[in-house]
Amino acid sequence: MTTKIGPAIVDRRTVVAGMLAAGLTVAGHATARAQADPLPSWNEGAAKAAILDFIRRTTAPGGPDFVPVSERIATFDNDGTLWTEQPFYFQLAFALDRVKALAPTHPEWKTEQPFSAVISGDMKALMASGEPGLIEIMEITHAGMTTDEFAQTVIDWTRTARHPRFNRPYTDLVFKPMLELLSHLRQNGFKTFVVSGGGIEFMRPWMEQVYGIPPEQVVGSSGITQYKLQPDGTPVLVKEAKVEFVDDGPGKPVGINRFIGRKPIFAFGNSDGDQQMLEWTASGTGPRFMGLVHHTDAEREYAYDRASPVGKLDKALDEATKKGWTVADMKRDWKEIFPS
């Protein structure tokens, strides 16, 4: 996979290149100003103080809360925690664009729902197809090709697609305060993982460049793949239109156990889909950090929580209040949202 994707990433013009430059700048600043402020995009307040205090305590040699490097596992949700998830999950935007791209070879889609709705841009009809319709779209658009081909498709899409409101590549709409946090954790010996309901093969092709998180530290939902030898003897993995594992809600502790095999000591999410990951993290002994991003800034990003169809934050917010988990209020706690 990587040999094919590597050059593509290096080649491409704006999408990830821009993010990468931004990321490097952030990292550069963070290093230079490490002692002054490793989280310059965070306003002073309880959230920032809790984060810095936790990292300081768990890495202080000889201190009562010291955690050995091998146990410094930090997990992050992706959609709404590391990048924007409104007005819809970006992976759905990718899938809808794939339907349009594939339509010429599927003339039957002109009259078949949910495809007809996607092609004609009739979002109301699409939503009427409900979850079964969306699952059908996700399965069809994520299958019938090799894992290498799919990765290339994702890379190509991130090059050209633009967010409808911000008119920027989706991979630009990552949260600068969280990039700083990832970087600060790694500088302190933490291993940072993504644990997302998103598709693992959709996330891996760009996350190393954008977040500094390598493929082997990305946990996500997956479909079945089959090992096959092509006629010339070259082996490939073919993606099938069948969901294998959903890494969301109670699936997150399952995914963490399966992929990582250790309980995190630090976890950050933003929705009810992250509640069990935070509970699982909290259930270990010794120091623990549980955090939620609360989207409260309609002007700079979006404001939503209990009633949102995407990224609903209701039960997890109540549990956070009850148990004293850290809540990062976007409007109050974040000086900047996106890398400029």
Add this chain to the structure above:
Amino acid sequence: MTTKIGPAIVDRRTVVAGMLAAGLTVAGHATARAQADPLPSWNEGAAKAAILDFIRRTTAPGGPDFVPVSERIATFDNDGTLWTEQPFYFQLAFALDRVKALAPTHPEWKTEQPFSAVISGDMKALMASGEPGLIEIMEITHAGMTTDEFAQTVIDWTRTARHPRFNRPYTDLVFKPMLELLSHLRQNGFKTFVVSGGGIEFMRPWMEQVYGIPPEQVVGSSGITQYKLQPDGTPVLVKEAKVEFVDDGPGKPVGINRFIGRKPIFAFGNSDGDQQMLEWTASGTGPRFMGLVHHTDAEREYAYDRASPVGKLDKALDEATKKGWTVADMKRDWKEIFPS
């Protein structure tokens, strides 16, 4: 998981402690004599030369075969590659011991096959139950408890169980030349993974101490787990008697893709179950290393290949010959087998 297991590992008397000491000695020697010979337990010959040459070429800055650190992924089979797998997979020995331990609470097993055969030590009747019987035993003995409880059970077993021929803990029967190889790879920036048909929850509790491979770098077969809240609100993962993924044969590239998300550039196996992992590794561009351990030493360990019911090495050996993969002949290439 780890907090519970940590002390158990530190406590225990011989099993892993012995191996750990041996491992540290090996690592210490390797560092001190790095320039002289990082693989002292390997005899001079083609296999050793091929390994050292590959590591030298891929890590030489500016050289034509240089591979960046992030791409230095090395995968190892476990049974028969890193430790002995004869006269039967050690995980089966564990399962049979579990049946005996659980028998008092399952009086019905006295007359029910395959359990009756295990309890009475009738290996012939057990083998007559075939694969369905063995799968039933594996599922029953690996389920009905939490992941933490299972990990503790594995640790307890490795403390007391002894290999029937060598009368040593199973975790002592690891291959010293391979420990040196793992260590040498890591010293050269490689990330070492186990990719085994063995159960992931059976391997993780002891591999970090014995091989220096952390849980998040262990890929294996797995069963279904369910997230549940205990009456007091504590979350647990409960192991169910249902296989979810078999990481063997064509399942190995699938497991590598799912867990690691990159193609290895270095892979070592010992049986036909590793053939696809080696093919998958070979199919990438740039420098590649594919290796097989050939068990040829009945005196010091075991001698078996094409006709063996356990660890059959037939097609993969032919492919290795045809494609020039490295074959480590145990009798010829290994000065020592086990740590003393």
